[in-house]
Amino acid sequence: MSKSKPSDSKKSSTRVSPTPPDRRTRRSADIRERLFRAALALFSEKGFAETTVEDITNAADLGKGTFFNYFPSKDHILIAFSEMQISKLQAAVDNMREHDQPIPEFLTALSVRMTEEPARAPDVVRAILQAYLSTSTVRIAMRENQARGHGLLTQVVQLGQERGDFRRDLPAGELAQVFRQTVFGTLLMWSLFGDASLPDRIHTALNVLWQGLAPRDAASGSLPPRSS
Amino acid sequence: MSKSKPSDSKKSSTRVSPTPPDRRTRRSADIRERLFRAALALFSEKGFAETTVEDITNAADLGKGTFFNYFPSKDHILIAFSEMQISKLQAAVDNMREHDQPIPEFLTALSVRMTEEPARAPDVVRAILQAYLSTSTVRIAMRENQARGHGLLTQVVQLGQERGDFRRDLPAGELAQVFRQTVFGTLLMWSLFGDASLPDRIHTALNVLWQGLAPRDAASGSLPPRSS
Secondary structure (H helix, E strand, O other): OOOOOOOOHHHHHHOOOOOOOOHHHHHHHHHHHHHHHHHHHHHHHHOOOOOOHHHHHHHOOOOOOHHHHHOOOOHHHHHHHHHHHHHHHHHHHHHHOOOOOOHHHHHHHHHHHHOHHHHOOHHHHHHHHHHHHOOOHHHHHHHHHHHHHHHHHHHHHHHHHHOOOOOOOOOHHHHHHHHHHHHHHHHHHHHHOOOOOHHHHHHHHHHHHHHHHOOOOHHHHOOOOOOO | OOOOOOOOHHHHHHOOOOOOOOHHHHHHHHHHHHHHHHHHHHHHHHOOOOOOHHHHHHHOOOOHHHHHHHOOOOHHHHHHHHHHHHHHHHHHHHHHOOOOOOHHHHHHHHHHHHOHHHHOOHHHHHHHHHHHHOOOHHHHHHHHHHHHHHHHHHHHHHHHHHOOOOOOOOOHHHHHHHHHHHHHHHHHHHHHOOOOOHHHHHHHHHHHHHHHHOOOOHHHHOOOOOOO
């Protein structure tokens, strides 16, 4: 993947923060981005626990002290990762309202896209999940991101219910929760037993999920009539 | 929850190991059980990280050194927990073949039963998942248990496919994997955001899953005809 530059507007949705206005702020965002990318690359190469802050600043060609001007700790790289994911989700949801793509299709594409980066590094996924599970401040920050993510997904599911893509016998919030459990359960098991490619696992899990979430009558409507 | 005694044969399926034959071995199994139960109670009360080996031996009314005759480390309590779960699964699968209960019903009851103990302690669930995610020997032991669990569940799903309970367009192993991802994803998200009871979450997730795993024609077959 190419390193983002301030002029690289097409890649801006994958940046940690939107392109800032003046040169000084832009430079600052750029350094933060370099540290972030170097850290993720190192986590996947040698593992989260084994990566030191010095490894990160060396890889980013910066002084060690620089790191702490941008991130209070190594854990905060993981929070930034989670914030980046939420921004991607927000951007996708904003876009979605303008198109009439079926919601299951939209969510499958989104899930594959959002797990593309994790798919390169089971170790980063394990590090993020471990940070979630720990009792530190990371968990609280992660929880807030999760709550935002849940809110956004609930809106998407609601729209899917209105359009007749999803069953209505369960509240949108519960279906959104089942969707998140499916994606995170797939990520968890894959990060532990990486014996198949993550996109394949996501596709299989969502194939089953969409049939499970289909309106009870529509589920059969798309099938050829039985010949008996 | 009652503490198991050697005479308490009804509870034997929840014991770490089956009732052994002679008195000395029985006493040894009994001490192991006391340490195990005391440890789990403490993990849920004060947290895994905050519980010391001394806390455990104090609660079990044993000398501190005793602990290491039974468990090489505190982590090994979690391995024992996972082994206990696999034994429950094995016993249930052995039983299942004698009855003709529909497989989805069987798996729902089993999931609720197997998560009854975790449901009392999100902290234990987080500790177990953290141990899974860590790179220690625990993870390797856990992986072996997971592989056994996966093998057993694949047999169950295969039987469900033969009986017409489950769709056959995907291999049994993949459906078993989706089932495990669903249960572990539900456990993970619940342990992080314990804002609903675990059994409710399991029921909702499996409600969706069974529709997702139903044979494509049978999914509609059980529905009343549309009146339009």
